[in-house]
Amino acid sequence: MEQEVKLIKITTPHFGEIEIEDDKLFKFPDGLLGFENLNRFVLINHEETAPLRWLISIDEPNIGFPLINPWLVDIDYKPGRGIDLEKEAAFVVITLGNKEREMTANMKAPIVLEVENKTGRQVVISKDKYSTKQAVINKPKNEGV
């Protein structure tokens, strides 16, 4: 028997109105650092900003965080034993760099989603190696001439 899925409608400045199936929500018991009061999020993909994803707050839909798979930034990324990569998907938070069209990623504090239990958290990696502003490599697309 299939369980009934409730739909939640939110309006975001990012992509207007979206409907979320409530079994796709991630609970963040501790929120994110600095956003401890936001405890429910959904992970959205939009083709115009892929391969980035968006972690959108259900409680405050005008708050959303662009994320990226950390291995697209650093193929040797090793977040350490605090994350179970068999069960958890890891993402890092994107900010804008100082140069034009530059993006940076916070490799120091990945956001981890436990896929089965639908819980999420932000982890701080104690290794000094990782920066909060690691440049994301993006290359100009060939202008069609």
Added chain:
Amino acid sequence: MLVLSRKVGEVITIGNSIELTIVGYDRGVVRIGINAPKSIAVHRKEIYDKIVETNQESSSVQFDVLKDILKNTSIDDSLSDMNKLEQLALHNSKPKNKD
């Protein structure tokens, strides 16, 4: 602020679940051992502040700005396929267009 003097090896308790031990002192650096329940996050403050600031900055990045960046540049994702967990975590419903 409450200020306590402690010798190396001495302990401070906070509430009934947190213990701070002064492990050592050497050339201006104090080493502190912390015992706390897993539910209590412990951070070096300057790193915590930096992450909070980065999160705040990230939350103010506009969709259109990233859309523009990714219209003109691309991130090489050929080496790492979207893994299965990432796929499972994604909400699949297609966002409606903005206008």
